[in-house]
Amino acid sequence: MRLTVLTPSFGKQSNTPRARADELGLDLDYRTENHPKSGSDLIETISGAEAVLVGLDRINAEVLAACPDLKVVAKHGAGVDNIDLDAAAAAGVRVVNTPGANAESVADLTLGLLIMGARRIRAAEDSLRTGEWGVFFGSQLSGKRLGILGFGRIGREVAKRAAGFGLSIAAYDPYVPDEAIAEAGAEPQDLAEVVAGSDFLTLHLPGGDEPLLDAELLATMPKGAGLINAARGGLVDEAALATALESGRLSFAALDAFATEPPAADDPLLSAPNLIATPHIGAYSDIANANMGTWAVEDVVRVLQGEEPRFPVA
Secondary structure, three states: OEEEEOOOOOOOOOOHHHHHHHHHOOEEEEOOOOOOOOHHHHHHHHOOOOEEEEOOOOEOHHHHHHOOOOOEEEEOOOOOOOEOHHHHHHHOOEEEOOOOOOHHHHHHHHHHHHHHHHOOHHHHHHHHHOOOOOOOOOOOOOOOEEEEEOOOHHHHHHHHHHHHOOOEEEEEOOOOOHHHHHHOOOEEOOHHHHHHHOOEEEEOOOOOOOOOEOHHHHOOOOOOEEEEEOOOHHHEOHHHHHHHHHHOOEEEEEEOOOOOOOOOOOOHHHHOOOEEEOOOOOOOOHHHHHHHHHHHHHHHHHHHOOOOOOOEOO
8 A cells, every 4th residue: 555645744743644654554655845736747746646645735627537546635634625525526536634633733823823913922022123122012812802713623722722811702604503602612603793893803714716804804804803814815815904904904914824825925915014924834733743644644544445434525
């Protein structure tokens, strides 16, 4: 059995996934250069492979049709918006992911970004490093409202952490019953209510073809609110976000995801005031890295041996 590894983050911080692969008799074929891959480059790389482990590599109908030997596509993470699930099902290719493997890691980063933005930590540090000793008033978290868009595993972990800081929590998720949201300590609301009523807003939804937070919806956020996106860059109209930061309507935005990754050096968003930006590091913790790689390896072996995977997507 052989697994073609496309994502460079596999086993990056933990040797556990590689050790588990050895234990299960799974050979690892690393093809991690030029990630993410798509189109002809991807087809050439995985031609003849039975199993592939992807990060943000785009597995579409064209790729699946050109790779008839493929039996399983494993996502090194939870979001599978880069995989055409219908085309995979039609081709008889199993798709597995690792839901929850990085939930706590992403939630930790989300709270870190929230605190950085609310307390203006980046601006204060920059001031100190340039020889100044400025006064930087920020927002205390307790008594404020945190809106969570997407109340799956990551959203719930964020809610748990936020409650410890005294934040009240509102949540929107079209796939989670209101009762389940309420039981987790959040107030279920519709999308417009959460956006318009939150001092801080954080996104934990899969990406789509169009931004969820377009210019019109962004304009309904309270003046001085803060936005955190550690999910998918395409969820936010980035041009409208840059305008909201330039005008001062938003006090800060903290982004771990961009519509194009990496963003261009001259992207206007990167020069907008009060922007905190990190290079999609949400899942890059020691425990998350061990979990994602190990769970993916185990499910690949299950599929190749004709067994039902633990985390099937399609």
